[in-house]
Amino acid sequence: MTTTLITGANKGLGFETARQLIEAGHTVYIGSRDPERGRRAAEQLGARLVVLDVTDDASVAAAVKTIEADGGLDVLVNNAGVEGRGEGNTVVGAADVTADMLRSVFETNVFGVVRVTHAFLPLLRQSAAPVVVNVSSGLGSMALVTAPDTPTYAYPGVAYPASKTTVNMITAQYAKAFPAMRINAVEPGYTATDLNGRTGTQTVAEGAEIIVRMARTGPDGPTGGYFDASGPVPW
Ligand SMILES: NC(=O)c1ccc[n+]([C@@H]2O[C@H](COP(=O)([O-])OP(=O)(O)OC[C@H]3O[C@@H](n4cnc5c(N)ncnc54)[C@H](OP(=O)(O)O)[C@@H]3O)[C@@H](O)[C@H]2O)c1
Numbered sequence: 185m186t187t188t189l190i191t192g193a194n195k196g197l198g199f200e201t202a203r204q205l206i207e208a209g210h211t212v213y214i215g216s217r218d219p220e221r222g223r224r225a226a227e228q229l230g231a232r233l234v235v236l237d238v239t240d241d242a243s244v245a246a247a248v249k250t251i252e253a254d255g256g257l258d259v260l261v262n263n264a265g266v267e268g269r270g271e272g273n274t275v276v277g278a279a280d281v282t283a284d285m286l287r288s289v290f291e292t293n294v295f296g297v298v299r300v301t302h303a304f305l306p307l308l309r310q311s312a313a314p315v316v317v318n319v320s321s322g323l324g325s326m327a328l329v330t331a332p333d334t335p336t337y338a339y340p341g342v343a344y345p346a347s348k349t350t351v352n353m354i355t356a357q358y359a360k361a362f363p364a365m366r367i368n369a370v371e372p373g374y375t376a377t378d379l380n381g382r383t384g385t386q387t388v389a390e391g392a393e394i395i396v397r398m399a400r401t402g403p404d405g406p407t408g409g410y411f412d413a414s415g416p417v418p419w
Contacts, residue, residue: 185209185211186209186210186211186258186259186313187210187211187212187213187251187254187255187256187257187258187259188205188210188211188212188213188257188258188259188260188261188399189212189213189215189234189247189251189257189259189260189261189304190202190205190212190213190214190215190261190263191215191236191238191261191262191263191264191296191300192215192216192217192238192263192264192265193212193214193215193216193225193231193261193263194214194216194218194221194222194224194225195221195225195377195378196375196377196378196379196388197263197319197372197375197377197388197391197392197395198214198215198261198263198264199214199225199229199388200388200389200391200392201261201263201392201395201396201399202214202225202229202231203229203392204389204392204393204396205259205396205399205400206229206230206231208396208400210259210399211232212229212231212232213231213232213233213234213247213251214226214229214231214232214233214234215234215235215236215238215247215264216233216234216235216236217235217236217237217238217243217264218235219233219235222234222235232254234246234247234250234251235247236300238262238264238292238296238297238299238300239291239292239295239296239299241299244299244300244303245303247303248303248304248307251304251307252307256307256310256311257304257307257308257311258308258311258312258313258314258315259314259315259316259317259399260300260301260304260308260315260316260317261316261317261319261395261399262296262297262300262301262316262317262318262319262351263317263319263395264292264296265292265293265319265379266288266289266292266293266379267289267341267344267379267380268285268288268289268341268343268344270285273381275339275340275341276341276342276343277340277341277342278340278342281341281342281343285343286342286343286346288343289343289344289346289347290343290346290347290350293344293347293348293350293351294347294350294351294354297318297351297354298354301316301358305362308365309362309364313366313402313403314362314364314365314366315365315366315367315398315399315401316358316365316366316367316368317368317369317370317395317398317399318351318352318354318355318367318368318369318370319369319370319372319395320348320351320352320355320369320370320371320410321344321345321348321371321372322336322371322373322374322412322417323336323339323341323344323345323348324345324347324348324349324350324351324352324369324371325349325352325371325410325417325418325419326349326419327418327419328417328418329345351369352369352410352419355367355368355369355408355410356408359407359408359409360408363407365407366398366401366402366403366405366406366407367407367408368398368401368406368407368408368409368410368411369409369410369411370394370395370398370410370411370412371394371410371411371412371417372386372391372392372394372395372412373386373390373391373394373412373413374386375387375388375390375391376388377391390413393413394411394412394413397411398411
C-alpha cells in the first residue's frame with residue numbers, strides 16, 4: 185500500500201492528482217490550509233484530510249504527527265503554489281515588482297517546499313520506495329524563458345518564474361543528497377485553474393498526468409529530473 189500526501193489539494197491540479205492517485209490505488213492525504221474546503225474535497229474524493237498550511241511550521245509539524253501515527257509516508261507531492269498577481273489581477277513585471285512581493289510568493293512556492301520536505305524526510309526515509317514530486321512550471325525554465333521563439337518568453341512576471349527556477353534547483357540538490365529517493369520536478373503545462381483565472385488551455389486531467397506519472401515512479405525510475413508530459417524539459 186502506497187501512502188501519498190499532496191499539498192494544496194483541495195482544488196485544481198492537486199485535487200485532480202489526488203483523484204487519479206486514489207484511482208491507481210494510493211492511500212491519499214490531501215493537504216488543505218482551510219479545514220472546511222479540505223473537508224469538502226476529501227469527502228468528494230474519498231481521501232484523508234490533513235489541515236496543512238505550507239507557510240506555517242506548526243501546521244506542518246501537526247500533519248507529520250498525524251501521518252506518522254497512521255503508519256508513515258511513501259510519496260510527497262509538493263503542489264501548493266501561488267502566482268502572486270498584483271492589483272487588478274495583473275502579472276507584475278520587472279518595473280513594479282518589489283522585494284515584499286517576491287518574499288510572499290517564495291514563502292509558499294519555495295520555503296513551503298523546503299519546510300514540508302524537511303519535516304517529512306524522517307518518514308520518507310523509512311519508506312521502501314520514497315518519492316518526492318515538486319510541482320514546478322515551464323516558467324521556471326531558464327532555457328525557455330530566454331528563448332525568444334517560445335510562449336514562455338513572453339511572460340513578463342518576475343516572482344513566480346524565479347520561485348519555480350528555485351524549486352528546480354532545490355529538486356536537483358535534494359535528488360543528489362538522497363539517492364534512495366526518486367525526486368523530480370514537473371511542469372504540468374498551462375492548465376485551467378483558479379491560479380490563472382481559468383485561462384489555461386489544458387484540462388486538470390491533462391495537467392495532472394505528469395504529476396501522477398512521477399508520483400508513481402518506482403525505485404528504477406528517474407531522479408533529479410524536470411519533466412512535462414512529453415519528456416525532459418530544458419533547465
Ligand atoms: N495551472 C497552471 O497552468 C500551472 C502551470 C504550471 C504549474 N502550476 C503549478 O501547479 C500547482 C497547483 O496549481 P493550480 O494551477 O492547481 O492552482 P490552484 O487551483 O490555485 O490551486 C493551488 C492550491 O494551492 C493551495 N495553497 C496556496 N497557498 C497555500 C499554502 N500556504 N498552504 C497550503 N496550500 C496552499 C491552494 O489552497 P486555497 O484553496 O486555500 O487557496 C490550492 O489548493 C502550483 O504549484 C502551480 O504553480 C500550475
